[in-house]
Amino acid sequence: xxxxxxxxxxxxxxxxxxxxxxxxxxxxxxxxxxxxxxxxxxxxxxxxxxxxxxxxxxxxxxxxxxxxxxxxxxxxxxxxxxxxxxxxxxxxxxxxxxxxxxxxxxxxxxxxxxxxxxxxxxxxxxxxxxxxxxxxxxxxxxxxxxxxxxxxxxxxxxxxxxxxxxxxxxxxxxxxxxxxxxxxxxxxxxxxxxxxxxxxxxxxxxxxxxxx
Numbered sequence: 683x684x685x686x687x688x689x690x691x692x693x694x695x696x697x698x699x700x701x702x703x704x705x706x707x708x709x710x711x712x713x714x715x716x717x718x719x720x721x722x723x724x725x726x727x728x729x730x731x732x733x734x735x736x737x738x739x740x741x742x743x744x745x746x747x748x749x750x751x752x753x754x755x756x757x758x759x760x761x762x763x764x765x766x767x768x769x770x771x772x773x774x775x776x777x778x779x780x781x782x783x784x785x786x787x788x789x790x791x792x793x794x795x796x797x798x799x800x801x802x803x804x805x806x807x808x809x810x811x812x813x814x815x816x817x818x819x820x821x822x823x824x825x826x827x828x829x830x831x832x833x834x835x836x837x838x839x840x841x842x843x844x845x846x847x848x849x850x851x852x853x854x855x856x857x858x859x860x861x862x863x864x865x866x867x868x869x870x871x872x873x874x875x876x877x878x879x880x881x882x883x884x885x886x887x888x889x890x891x892x893x894x
Contacts, residue, residue, distance in 0.1 A: 718743070726743070757776060830853065834846075
């Protein structure tokens with residue numbers, strides 16, 4: 683397997699990625715940008731495992747958190763502008779869930795990123811939304827990458843510190859459903875224990891696949 687970090691660095695000097703990077707440097711904090719680059723790196727690696735389109739994987743990984751650091755006044759305006767539906771109480775939580783669909787609209791508006799699958803991956807990586815792409819391998823790989831990217835430090839979150847190595851093993855060996863169920867299990871236990879809102883779509887997926 684080629685060195686995805688080296689390949690990724692070279693890619694970022696080319697268009698459209700140079701434009702994307704310049705944009706992210708303006709709208710993200712340095713730690714969030716570093717995270718996004720790490721997610722892109724893992725997406726490139728997982729694209730080979732699941733035979734995904736490399737450009738879609740790279741774009742979704744790099745841009746997935748494009749709206750995460752926006753001030754509330756700006757993201758609230760984008761919710762209205764983009765006519766983003768809030769179907770449950772959890773959808774209103776910007777930090778955990780709503781930044782996904784807002785980010786999808788944001789990069790379509792500002793960067794012209796309108797590939798339907800990339801749009802869904804960015805919107806749905808937070809478990810938001812419905813439709814046939816909710817369980818698409820590209821979407822799940824983005825959810826995996828969000829946890830597995832190399833800049834994450836999970837030392838203070840025991841559920842992820844203990845679960846991430848097994849998640850990595852499953853995801854990189856092509857066992858998508860097993861990895862997805864494990865990730866949902868880890869996040870639900872973490873959120874329930876710390877009284878964070880669990881998205882009903884994540885809980886439903888976990889229940890529907892509990893026999894895995």
